[in-house]
Amino acid sequence: QTLKYVNISTNALSGVLKAETLPRKLTEFFAHRNNLEGKIDAQHLPPELRRINIDENRIFGSINFEKLPESLLTFVSSKNRISGLVRFARLPAQLKKVYVSFNEIEGSLDLNEFPPSLEDVSFQNNSLTGIIELDVLPSTMINVNLGKNRLVGALSLTMLPDGLRRLSLGWNQFEGAIDMSHLPQNLIHLDINSNRLIGSIRLLALPKALRWINLSNNQLSGRLDLKNISTNVSSLDLRNNRFQETVEMTSEIHQQGH
Known part of the structure; x- marks a missing residue:
């Protein structure tokens, strides 16, 4: 199957979204503003995926961000029910944008672990804790939104x-x-x-x-x-x-x- 681009956003689609059922050659997948649910298994996402947006669905459970495809540039999954302890130690080296706002993720943020290409991050309205060191943000950074968490220091x-x-x-x-x-x-x-x-x-x-x-x-x-x-x-x-x-x-x- 050679399907590389899929956009099913802003419909009333329901059912379970499974990473392993997405076309293997897919590079761009947009499915925001639906009623899709399920747990995203990052290691089973298409290996050549570059952009994914699953905003405003009913995605739940934890996501292993360290297993995202190495080709990934953009990961957007705000306003879902993603939860659990997260780590960002091995994000894709070319990643430019991560939006996981309005979820239920926990854990601390070590900004030293962000890839050097990162430009745009939003973890607003979660349960992140700990101290952050803004002086180690990647030099490429344009937008940082960490509002409404439990960050200290x-x-x-x-x-x-x-x-x-x-x-x-x-x-x-x-x-x-x-x-x-x-x-x-x-x-x-x-x-x-x-x-x-x-x-x-x-x-x-x-x-x-x-x-x-x-x-x-x-x-x-x-x-x-x-x-x-x-x-x-x-x-x-x-x-x-x-x-x-x-x-x-x-x-x-x-x-x-x-």
Whole structure:
């Protein structure tokens, strides 16, 4: 069988999805937004598979990510019921995108284990735990979403990948102070809301690309000076912190607020 591309997305398909029944020459498989169920046995996926998207189905059980095909570039399986302890020690070397958001996976994330080609990861809304070291992210990284887990520890934002555009770490248990003076120049979106951050923040020398900042629901304090904030920032959310000293704002920001 020579079938290489299959797209059955956005139907009302039901039944059990079995990796071993997929065409062996398949390179791209899209089946998101159906009612498919079953447990995905990664080692039985087609050996030449490059892209798979099974978002928004009823896939359950654990997935051995270390058995994914070596040819794989994209793995997307958000909004399912994938569970169990996961390890990412031997992900495919060419992997660029992994989305497993809104599932029930557990375990810790050793970012040193991410392949050097990885660009886009989302593990939002799972039960991941432990400390993460952002300074060892692959240099290719563009988007990181680890929001709504149980990650802990201090955050270092001073050695992030130069090409990083979106960093979402909200709704975890990160603590300590943060240094925003050396953010990547390409960063557009920064979200660290609803953690345990403390100390003061400096909004000087922000990247010119930065448009959206959310540091709400933390324990940040001290003097809040918006006088020299980049005019490119269009959304700044600092609700529910402990700032007490006088807020200084430019006349331009005042005008935007009215």
